[in-house]
Amino acid sequence: MNELPQQLANGLALGALYGLIAIGYTMVYGIVQLINFAHGEIFMIGGFGALTTYTWLPGGTSLLVAIPLMIIGGAIAAVAVATAAERFAYRPLRGAPRLAPLITAIGLSITLQQLIWAFYPDAKKAVSFPEFKGESFQLTDNLYIQRADAFIFVLAPLCMLALGVFVSKSRSGRAMQATSQDRDTAKLMGINTDRIIVMAFAIGAAFAAVAAVAYGLDKGQINFEMGFLLGLKAFTAAVLGGIGNIYGAMVGGVVLGLAEAMSIAYIEEIPGMQQLGGGAWANVWAFVLLIVVLLVRPQGLLGERVADRA
Amino acid sequence: MTALLEVEDLKVAYGKIEAVKGISFSVEAGQVVTLIGTNGAGKTTTLRTLSGLLKPSGGRITFDGKPLSGVPAHKIVALGLAHSPEGRHIFPRLTITENLQLGAFLRTDKAGIEKDIQRAYDLFPILGERRKQAAGTLSGGEQQMLAMGRALMSQPKLLMLDEPSMGLSPIMMQKIMETIVELREQGTTILLVEQNAQAALSLADQGHVMEIGKIVLSGTGQDLLHDESVRKAYLGED
Numbered sequence: 073m074n075e076l077p078q079q080l081a082n083g084l085a086l087g088a089l090y091g092l093i094a095i096g097y098t099m100v101y102g103i104v105q106l107i108n109f110a111h112g113e114i115f116m117i118g119g120f121g122a123l124t125t126y127t128w129l130p131g132g133t134s135l136l137v138a139i140p141l142m143i144i145g146g147a148i149a150a151v152a153v154a155t156a157a158e159r160f161a162y163r164p165l166r167g168a169p170r171l172a173p174l175i176t177a178i179g180l181s182i183t184l185q186q187l188i189w190a191f192y193p194d195a196k197k198a199v200s201f202p203e204f205k206g207e208s209f210q211l212t213d214n215l216y217i218q219r220a221d222a223f224i225f226v227l228a229p230l231c232m233l234a235l236g237v238f239v240s241k242s243r244s245g246r247a248m249q250a251t252s253q254d255r256d257t258a259k260l261m262g263i264n265t266d267r268i269i270v271m272a273f274a275i276g277a278a279f280a281a282v283a284a285v286a287y288g289l290d291k292g293q294i295n296f297e298m299g300f301l302l303g304l305k306a307f308t309a310a311v312l313g314g315i316g317n318i319y320g321a322m323v324g325g326v327v328l329g330l331a332e333a334m335s336i337a338y339i340e341e342i343p344g345m346q347q348l349g350g351g352a353w354a355n356v357w358a359f360v361l362l363i364v365v366l367l368v369r370p371q372g373l374l375g376e377r378v379a380d381r382a
Numbered sequence: 383m384t385a386l387l388e389v390e391d392l393k394v395a396y397g398k399i400e401a402v403k404g405i406s407f408s409v410e411a412g413q414v415v416t417l418i419g420t421n422g423a424g425k426t427t428t429l430r431t432l433s434g435l436l437k438p439s440g441g442r443i444t445f446d447g448k449p450l451s452g453v454p455a456h457k458i459v460a461l462g463l464a465h466s467p468e469g470r471h472i473f474p475r476l477t478i479t480e481n482l483q484l485g486a487f488l489r490t491d492k493a494g495i496e497k498d499i500q501r502a503y504d505l506f507p508i509l510g511e512r513r514k515q516a517a518g519t520l521s522g523g524e525q526q527m528l529a530m531g532r533a534l535m536s537q538p539k540l541l542m543l544d545e546p547s548m549g550l551s552p553i554m555m556q557k558i559m560e561t562i563v564e565l566r567e568q569g570t571t572i573l574l575v576e577q578n579a580q581a582a583l584s585l586a587d588q589g590h591v592m593e594i595g596k597i598v599l600s601g602t603g604q605d606l607l608h609d610e611s612v613r614k615a616y617l618g619e620d
């Protein structure tokens with residue numbers, strides 16, 4: 073049986089998840105040239121916010137009602153933490169050498185993980201998340217789409233479309249582009265760049281919360297460490313696609329997701345490479361892909377050459 | 383009559399290094415005032431402080447009767463002070479039209495904005511021809527035109543131009559200087575910073591010569607143009 077369509081679908085679902093998280097890295101980097109290493113934890117907080125919202129709902133609430141509320145609850149939690157981090161951790165360091173906010177981001181990442189570990193009820197191990205059970209959608213003989221995957225297939229393009237329209241058409245979006253291209257000159261136009269920076273953090277956090285709900289629905293559980301590796305992968309996707317470019321984040325995510333799915337399915341079938349295939353090696357192949365792409369296109373797939381930015 | 387812009391004993395420091403060491407000058411409505419001087423004299427620092435990008439370490443700035451101390455840059459534009467920065471700083475990946483629209487970011491009168499964009503195209507026809515092009519693809523002179531056009535889009539009471547002739551070909555420089563004359567004739571108040579002292583002084587009502595953070599000589603444009611020390615130091619005469 074040809075399993076390629078199924079592998080492609082799995083890869084796309086994973087890639088869309090990476091892409092949604094990668095938006096947060098790329099937007100913040102595009103505007104303040106900060107790699108927000110705490111963004112993986114913002115994703116994780118989004119998951120816990122959604123779970124908390126779920127526990128507040130009356131028992132027996134249908135998931136179709138619960139999910140939108142969980143997204144809202146998760147987004148509120150993620151946006152609140154991300155904008156507080158911007159205000160109190162990063163803004164005071166604006167103008168400081170770049171290493172200072174980077175180290176702050178790493179510190180914040182560890183702090184947020186430990187806060188959830190210490191204070192969220194029963195979060196010292198994985199906590200269960202409502203699972204999006206029920207029958208998969210069968211598209212063809214050999215292609216099934218899980219419900220959780222269908223969720224992300226619908227939401228990821230919607231989010232991207234909304235963001236694309238917002239950035240290119242709205243007044244705030246135009247101000248965002250101006251701020252990312254030249255912050256001081258944006259101020260001279262009358263743009264409150266502090267507000268734009270907060271907005272970039274908030275949008276990234278909201279997208280991460282959507283991703284976190286998708287992740288929880290798929291796995292049936294979340295944990296305080298889940299942002300670490302996924303955050304790293306999403307950051308990889310952002311770099312792969314060209315950091316600073318919102319479409320690059322999604323493209324990078326999808327390429328990375330497909331590459332992982334393909335490596336899991338097919339590498340062990342290559343003669344002599346049986347030991348290098350399967351799920352255990354997927355991360356290795358993901359980073360091999362990153363290295364190869366960066367060797368050929370250091371600016372990433374959709375990135376602009378640095379010279380053009382001057 | 384009080385001046386549109388009043389600068390009193392302005393001091394600006396980068397860390398411990400004082401770049402502007404207590405300067406005073408004023409700009410009356412309708413005037414063209416120029417600051418000339420060599421590199422490092424503090425001219426650009428002065429403009430960046432007036433537009434709020436830098437904080438003064440001392441002194442007072444009064445614009446249109448209001449003190450500017452503590453007002454953030456994005457609110458100073460709203461008061462009517464526009465700044466076309468040194469090095470042009472157009473938004474390279476936005477189109478010419480989008481750059482001009484950003485110059486009118488705080489305005490809400492759509493029809494008026496359209497009219498002023500058209501006015502910018504009349505002033506600089508080349509911008510109109512390339513309106514859909516990314517601004518980063520323009521030549522240096524064209525970018526300078528765009529930067530000036532963009533600054534005018536906020537309908538400023540005072541237009542500050544920092545080194546508009548820098549790095550331009552003689553023909554392009556001529557064009558930019560002619561435009562400044564044209565703007566002056568339309569009644570625009572201009573504070574012009576220039577290294578090209580000859581060009582700046584010949585069209586200015588008032589001029590101030592800056593050296594290492596201080597104003598060392600002031601006078602009308604014509605006076606300075608004929609001043610012997612200015613001729614020696616800035617106009618390349620023996």
